[in-house]
Every structure is written in C-alpha cells, then in structure tokens.
Amino acid sequence: MNDAKKETAFYEKLEDNYVRCNICPRRCEIKEGGRGFCKVRENVGGTLFSLVYGRSVSTSVDSIEKKPLFHFAPGSRAYSICTVGCNLKCDFCQNYRISRGWKEIKGKKESPSEVIENAMSNKSDGIAYTYTEPTVFYEYARDIMLESKDLYNVFVSNGYMSDKVINELSKNLDAINIDIKGNEKFYSEHCGINDIEPIFNSAKRFKENGVWVEITNLIIPGENDTPEDFKRISRWIRDNLGQETPLHFSRFSPYLELREKPPTDISTLEKAMEISNKVGMDYVYCGNVPGHQSESTYCPNCDKELITRRGFSITNLDLNRDMSCPQCGKKISIAGEKWIPDRFF
Numbered sequence: 317m318n319d320a321k322k323e324t325a326f327y328e329k330l331e332d333n334y335v336r337c338n339i340c341p342r343r344c345e346i347k348e349g350g351r352g353f354c355k356v357r358e359n360v361g362g363t364l365f366s367l368v369y370g371r372s373v374s375t376s377v378d379s380i381e382k383k384p385l386f387h388f389a390p391g392s393r394a395y396s397i398c399t400v401g402c403n404l405k406c407d408f409c410q411n412y413r414i415s416r417g418w419k420e421i422k423g424k425k426e427s428p429s430e431v432i433e434n435a436m437s438n439k440s441d442g443i444a445y446t447y448t449e450p451t452v453f454y455e456y457a458r459d460i461m462l463e464s465k466d467l468y469n470v471f472v473s474n475g476y477m478s479d480k481v482i483n484e485l486s487k488n489l490d491a492i493n494i495d496i497k498g499n500e501k502f503y504s505e506h507c508g509i510n511d512i513e514p515i516f517n518s519a520k521r522f523k524e525n526g527v528w529v530e531i532t533n534l535i536i537p538g539e540n541d542t543p544e545d546f547k548r549i550s551r552w553i554r555d556n557l558g559q560e561t562p563l564h565f566s567r568f569s570p571y572l573e574l575r576e577k578p579p580t581d582i583s584t585l586e587k588a589m590e591i592s593n594k595v596g597m598d599y600v601y602c603g604n605v606p607g608h609q610s611e612s613t614y615c616p617n618c619d620k621e622l623i624t625r626r627g628f629s630i631t632n633l634d635l636n637r638d639m640s641c642p643q644c645g646k647k648i649s650i651a652g653e654k655w656i657p658d659r660f661f
C-alpha cells in the first residue's frame with residue numbers, strides 16, 4: 317500500500333472480503349490483497365482503495381488542440397495530468413510505460429489543490445485528464461474538478477467507463493474526446509475487450525448530458541482502414557451524436573507489438589475524410605500529419621477557412637464573437653467560447 321490511498325467510489329462489498337469495482341465495465345471482482353485489471357485499485361481488508369489519488373506521473377501545459385479538441389475553447393492552454401494505469405490493454409499503446417509498463421505505483425505527490433495552483437501559475441485555462449485513461453483515476457479527477465471553479469475540465473478517454481461514472485462526471489466535465497478505435501474484432505484482437513457497446517454508450521450519454529464530445533479514430537493499416545470502416549464510424553456518429561461532431565482520423569505510428577506495421581498512408585486518411593464528408597459529417601480532420609490542410613476548420617456552408625492551424629497551434633481565427641462564420645453567417649459548432657483567448661478577436 318502506498319500513501320496515495322483513497323477509498324474508491326462505486327464498489328460493492330462481496331462475500332469473503334471480496335469487492336467488486338464498478339468504475340468501468342470490467343467490474344473486477346478483487347480478492348483481499350488483490351488489485352483490479354488496471355492495477356491501481358487494491359482491496360485492503362474488504363475496502364477498495366485507489367492507489368493513485370494525488371499521484372501525478374506526467375504533467376505538462378498543452379494547447380487544447382493537442383488533445384485533440386478542435387471545437388472546444390480553441391487556442392486555450394490545458395494543464396494536463398495523468399497517473400499510471402489503464403483499463404484496456406492496447407498492443408499499440410504510445411504511452412505504454414505509464415499505462416501498463418510499470419511495477420510500482422509511480423508519480424509525484426500533487427494534491428487536487430496543488431494541481432489547481434500549478435494550472436493557474438502556468439497560466440492555463442483548464443485542466444485535461446489525459447495521456448493514460450482518466451477513468452482509472454476517477455476519484456482524483458473528480459476532486460480536482462470540484463475545486464477547479466473558473467478552469468475548464470476535459471477528458472481524453474477510451475470511453476470504457478460505467479454509467480455511474482458517466483453521470484457523476486457529467487456534472488463537472490466540460491468536454492471529452494473519446495477514442496473509438498474500431499469494431500468488436502479490432503477491440504478483441506488489439507485492446508483486450510469483447511463488449512464495445514459501453515464505449516458507444518459513453519459517447520451518447522455524455523452528449524445527452526450536455527458535455528462537448530469529439531471523436532478520434534486511429535487508423536491502423538490492415539486493421540481498421542477500409543472504406544466500410546470509415547463509412548460505419550461516420551454514420552454512427554452522424555446518427556447518434558450529430559453531424560456537427562468533430563471527427564479526427566488519426567495517423568498511426570508503428571509502436572510496441574504493432575511496430576512492424578507501416579505508418580498510415582496520408583492517402584488513406586484523405587480517403588477517410590472524403591467518405592466521412594460524403595456521409596454528411598461537417599468537421600472532419602486528419603491528425604498527426606503536421607501541415608496538412610485538413611488541420612484547419614472550414615465553414616460547412618461556404619467553405620471559408622475559419623480556424624487556421626499549424627500542428628497544434630492556431631495561426632488565425634476568423635469567427636464572429638457569436639461563433640458564426642463572418643462570410644455567410646452560419647453558426648459554427650464551438651463550445652467553451654469564454655476560454656478562447658481575447659487576442660483572437
């Protein structure tokens with residue numbers, strides 16, 4: 317047991333000092349002395365503790381575009397934190413060393429109040445829970461959010477969380493980017509889960525609860541890169557979240573167990589964008605291709621370039637204060653307007 321312990325939210329006590337964690341759909345049944353799949357929740361004498369409360373393993377100030385969130389508080393700065401641990405096991409994870417490649421709980425002590433102080437002293441506009449899966453450090457994120465007042469709070473998540481967590485988070489979360497990686501076969505072969513309905517459910521529930529939602533789809537050659545794949549995800553988003561939902565097709569870089577795969581061809585990403593646009597999606601981007609024209613935001617009505625991005629920076633923002641297009645007047649789907657820096661107007 318480390319000194320970052322905190323009794324977890326949402327668990328049940330079972331017979332023989334077992335407990336069941338209800339933070340994510342794995343619903344791990346954990347014997348006394350054992351840990352859940354994510355390895356950051358431990359049963360001590362029939363009580364379930366989070367081992368990573370107040371224990372940040374990586375912090376940085378990033379532009380919100382890096383999350384990626386392109387339609388939430390564009391141009392703002394997010395104090396970004398995570399702890400170790402994850403509830404999936406993706407064989408291409410870029411953050412492997414902190415998501416699952418560790419033996420002891422790592423991280424510096426940073427209480428919720430200190431996170432907020434650090435965010436403010438770094439001139440951040442909000443806090444991003446990112447890099448690993450924030451669902452596994454839910455209690456830490458929750459307590460930071462409760463203290464955060466004028467700062468925004470955003471999750472970058474795999475979406476694999478329980479309804480209880482979704483409902484509680486929705487009270488204080490401003491935006492979320494959910495990574496929808498592929499179909500059931502993909503998740504089963506590459507991420508260690510068979511039931512993917514909870515991920516789609518998360519996206520819908522957050523949207524219904526008024527949280528701003530963007531979707532990322534990492535495209536891996538030979539795994540989830542057919543026209544049918546692009547059509548399926550675009551249609552699902554259009555029909556369930558709305559055509560105004562930003563969709564980020566992201567370029568894969570070879571890593572970990574998929575290191576023999578080639579990086580995604582840019583032409584494949586362009587094909588994905590083309591199909592998604594045909595399906596009717598308004599804001600489709602390709603990610604991890606710095607300098608590509610699809611990093612920028614265009615008016616879906618008149619094609620005017622509204623937000624010009626280079627990498628993760630905004631070089632020009634040409635929107636009216638009410639988030640309408642200055643050329644045709646169409647209202648552009650942007651949330652978190654109050655955190656857009658004044659220098660853009």
Ligand code: SF4
Pocket residue numbers: 337338339340341342343344351352353354355356357402403451452
């Ligand atoms: S959060 Fe961790 S312990 Fe809890 S159900 Fe998910 S994987 Fe299991």
